[in-house]
Amino acid sequence: MRSLRKKVLMVMVTVGVVAALIRSWTPKPYGAVDVRSKPDTKIEKLLEERLHLSQHTYNDVPYRLKESVAGLLARNGCVCEGESGGINLPYSHLLFPRVSAQDLHTAFKDSELEEVKRRRAQEYQGFQKRSQTAADVLIVAAANSPLQYPTQGVEVRPLKTILIPGLALRQKTRELYLVNLTATLGTFDIAAMVDNVSVRGDGETHMTLSSRLLASLNRQLQFVTYTNTLFHPNTVDTVQFETDGHQSVFTVKVRHGVTPKLYNPGPRGEYNVSALVTVATKTFLRYDKLQDLIDSIRQFYPTITIVIADDNEHPKPVNGPNIEHYIMPFGKGWFAGRNLAVSQVTTKYVLWVDDDFIFTANTKLEKLVDVLESTTLDLVGGAVREVTGYTASYRHTMSLEQGGDEGDCLHIRRGFHHAIKGFPNCVIADGVINFFLARTDKVQQVGFDPRLARVAHLEFFIDGLGTLHVGSCDDVVVSHASKIKLPWGQSESDKAYAKFRYPGPAQTKNSLLFFKNRFQCLTHN
Structure with missing residues (x-):
């Protein structure tokens, strides 16, 4: 009799599991290098001020939320809720699976939880310093700015030199046209000289270019170079580009080229699975x-x-x-x-x-x-x-x-x-x-x-x-x-x-x- 009950129970469990399955499916000599990769404080402050202004320009204009879209936006907080209710029958959790929620802090004793949280927060701060660079800072280029500059995609190998693409000044007629470039991890220079353009600070981290002729200045800007001088295999330099009354910033990625890891597939034709x-x-x-x-x-x-x-x-x-x-x-x-x-x-x-x-x-x-x-x-x-x-x-x-x-x-x-x-x-x-x-x-x-x-x-x-x-x-x-x-x-x-x-x-x-x-x-x- 007991053997029969065991067999019946095994059959019921098997049926329940099967039913559930059916439902499922160089450089300058530097004594030390700051590897925290944080933006310069002045630059960070500039970006914060620009962002602050852009967010409070049109406060007097009314708006209506479109809930179907606004609800998709990320919020600074998350909800951990499971589903309650449902049918309370044997094996119902297999037949009708509901969303469950687990509060993961319960893996620790109350006496040790706060210390665990402290250590986790400390480790997370270290992780952020290692993983975040100036490229993660939000940069908003002001509309109708006379400055033209690259907003994305400028890259240089460590301790190497590149031409900075896209630099230009679009400004109304004036007596003197002037721009400034400032970097932190590298220096500026020019690959060719243009008449009627004054260049100061070539080979330095700050360079000024000026001319009475806008066309000449813009031609000279086409030959501006950036040289990385502080070695780091993977970081970002934030460059300030300025003219009278206008400031902008753009990033230059400093990193080695990605080394490919390739596999020889053998002769062409059908796939040689064994190879x-x-x-x-x-x-x-x-x-x-x-x-x-x-x-x-x-x-x-x-x-x-x-x-x-x-x-x-x-x-x-x-x-x-x-x-x-x-x-x-x-x-x-x-x-x-x-x-x-x-x-x-x-x-x-x-x-x-x-x-x-x-x-x-x-x-x-x-x-x-x-x-x-x-x-x-x-x-x-x-x-x-x-x-x-x-x-x-x-x-x-x-x-x-x-x-x-x-x-x-x-x-x-x-x-x-x-x-x-x-x-x-x-x-x-x-x-x-x-x-x-x-x-x-x-x-x-x-x-x-x-x-x-x-x-x-x-x-x-x-x-x-x-x-x-x-x-x-x-x-x-x-x-x-x-x-x-x-x-x-x-x-x-x-x-x-x-x-x-x-x-x-x-x-x-x-x-x-x-x-x-x-x-x-x-x-x-």
Whole structure:
């Protein structure tokens, strides 16, 4: 009788889960360099004054809000609210998922929360100093200004020289035309001299040009150069450009050119998947399933390289051609294993799979390669077919809502943004299933936080938000080995795996979201 009740209960749970799945988806010698990259105080004050004036010019003109647009504007604060109510039935949370909200500060004890907040605020200030430059300061060019200057796109290599494009003066007739240029991280000079133009301060951080002839002055301005004199591999100089009664500013980016990281795809023709793709996986206590995965891969891609990260306490050999097996400290964890595996990939793309996946005739990696080769996507997920017959693509969108001093809010929802033209089975999303093909350098750039030991996945996409361009295609399918095992049918290996795989409350995850990502709240459905 007890055995019958267990079977009935298992059937009910299985039906509930299946139903839920169906609903889802140089220079001058400088003793020290200030690397804070903050604008000069005078420039900052000038910009603030200009912005202040532009915001209070037409206060007497009435206006009406267009709520449908105004409601889309960012606010200095975010709301962390979940959905309440709904149907209160067994398994209703699976059948009718509602938006939940988590206050992430609860990952800490009350006695330590204020100290954690203080340290987080201090670290955030340091992050802002490292990541923000003068290019982030709002610069508004006044309308009808006689000064013509570049507002965007001026760039110089560290300690090199460029012509400043676009400088000119558009002014009515007067006895003398004069302009001033002032910089902080470099000097001005002229590449050619024009008659009837006086130039003072060439080779200095401040230069004045004047002439009684406007055409001559403008011709001379075409030969003005900027030389970076303070080495910094990635910063911005803010240049002041002035004439009588008018001031403007523009930025000059100082940075090295981006070094490309290119991969040789081999001869042209059909995609050589083995030359373009490496399969990466992480295994723990499941050598039988790992072997099934390898066998299935070899059936369709006999020469593709497989990289395995293994943190078993008693590792077993995994042999075979084009297999790289890396042993880790025992129980090091899920994301640590991902980092190790991906760090050893030398091909253009890396395919991530779980160790209990099985390749089938529908696991056409060429389709995923075609998507990445033909689009600007960095990563594209496939789909996973469960033993129940249901195929999941596990697509999510993410939205970061700016908050105040307490931190920001992250909102995760099931779904996608839009379809991809030319690929009818593919869409754009922010997070995808645990079966994806990605540009190796982009995955290495984002990385996997090794503190997430056993339970993690979307955290990689959270760290990659704003860096990774993600897609999902549901016509490339990998099968998932059955996870359904009755308690009396579990082996000691199964029980040990469950113990590590499902460790309990995700306090570590929430504490990382709170401190590392500076979130106050996470909402998801």
